[in-house]
Amino acid sequence: MNIKEYDDHVTVKDIINSIKMVPKTLVLIKKVDSKSFFIIIFLSLLMGIAPIITLFGSQNLLNAIGFQNIRIIVSALIFYIFANLFSEIISSFTEYYQNKFQTLLNYKLNLKVMDKCTKLPLRHFEDAEVYDKLQRVQNETPYKPFEVFLSILSTISAIVTLFSSVMILINWKPWVLIILIIIPVIFSFYFFKIGQREFNVSWLRAPEKRKSWYLSYLMTRDNTFKEVKLYNLAGYILKQFKEINKKFVKQDIKLFKRRTVFTFIFEVVEQICINTVLVIIIISALAGEILVGNVVGLIQALNLISNNSRKILNTIHSLYKNNLYINQLFEFLDLEEEVLNKDDRLALGIDKIENIKIKNLTFSYPTNPKVVLKNINLEINKGERIAIVGANGSGKSTLIKLLLKLYDHDEDSIYYNDVSINDLDTAQLRKCIAVLFQDFVKYELKLRENVGFGDITRIDNDKEIKQAMERAQVDFIEDLNTQMGLWFVDGVQLSGGQWQKVAIARAFFRDASVYILDEPSSALDPISEKEVIDMFINMTKDRIGIFISHRLSTAKLADKIVVMNDGEIIGIGTHHELLNNNDLYRRMYELETLQNEVEYERLSERASL
């Protein structure tokens, strides 16, 4: 959508499109609780009739007083009291149902948005436009749909009241209506324009709003706070935060001003018209054409028309503006979801992986034309442990993500048990693989959840959770109900390496046929690293093990080492084979050995001091 902040051009088509959103929105809202939905609609109709009943009540009472008949006065008084009581009861019920509905709507729509997020493919989360859409939806979902519903309800009540008041005036002088109706119709177009501009401003804000959220995140989270303090970034970050938000405040004030001026002009014009009609009513009363009660009735009808036409105008403005936002919600809910299988009926099941073949795999990310993997060929069989080594950015993690089918790749280049990954049931395939990602998650939840998430179906199996913890050297914490991290009460913070061990335990907890560890030792001390890799080698004896490592002293424990460089495999073999025939590998190894020797000498010198 190409939008400009100052652009408030509105066509009749825009308005019709916006009105078309109303039934769609109502269907969405109705699903929350159909019974309450219909009760609220019914109550709104009654709310529209209530002022007219009260009007008749007061008109009758005044006319009855004129007749000076006690029986007529008493019955008019009783009618008047009941009319007011009716109004009160209806408004109390409406308030209750509206509050109840708002709570339910907020909860259920948030749930819907969250549920939608879980169904999106990974590539959407690497796309700034989708993030902006999500930001808009998350910001507005808690209140916008309800605002739209309220606008619709209030329009229903206002139309009923307006229509009934109009009937009263038509009976008296039909031409008066022309004055009262034409003015709001002319102004309504300007209110649409204001709505359009307000929406444009808010739409264009999403990327900066996300930046503003990120800046406040940097200032308020434990993992970022340390650097903010150390590098004294508070002033710099606050300045950026202020600049963005100052701009928002300025824009908002400008919009408020514009809206206030328009509303003021409308009200002045409207008052002139109403007072003209009022003068006509008074002249008719003085000429004896109408009774005193009818004078009051007509004045009240006049006021109801004036108030309700203004109300309809305001609600049309907010309905139009909010419908544009709701459109965002629908666009988000319509985002293409992850297609696990092209055709569920044809997807082939898999419960154990015995062999992986990669044939001529070439890949670029959807957001980046650069070829990240070039003509990769590799075969791994059950019982083999493979280490992948290579410089930063050579494509190691990308290869792992493709093995997990986290990106769509239409060409058949990855095969499990000789079946193309594209023909396999994705959910079943993923169940066969356990992974420790390089950017693993530190769940600010219980220890049980941190490990048990490896296989959610066995999260209550304490014995096996403990076994996985033992394998991953998680010996520093025992109680599975310990709250981890510092975000919630009584949380225990772990060191970087301890968190990594917990994440490794999560991978080990899964009964998989392929275990993949992406840089398992990045935060581990050498002893822990050795123990974890030994355990990994042992666990994958009759399975498939793949690990990515920057330490060749670790990689050499694998049966086969794959050397990657700039998206290509430039060598496959054992440690000794590669030392003999792969230049890059030999240089990497010499450098690592040199570094280790320097480190060793330094430690020896220190020890002898």
Ligand SMILES: Nc1ncnc2c1ncn2[C@@H]1O[C@H](COP(=O)(O)OP(=O)(O)OP(=O)(O)O)[C@@H](O)[C@H]1O
């Ligand atoms: N989500 C992504 N979208 C676009 N490009 C990406 C994405 N992830 C990685 N890349 C690019 O793909 C290339 C390979 O990245 P990858 O993470 O696979 O490398 P790596 O070998 O695992 O590196 P490292 O050793 O630093 O972890 C890099 O040039 C990177 O910029």
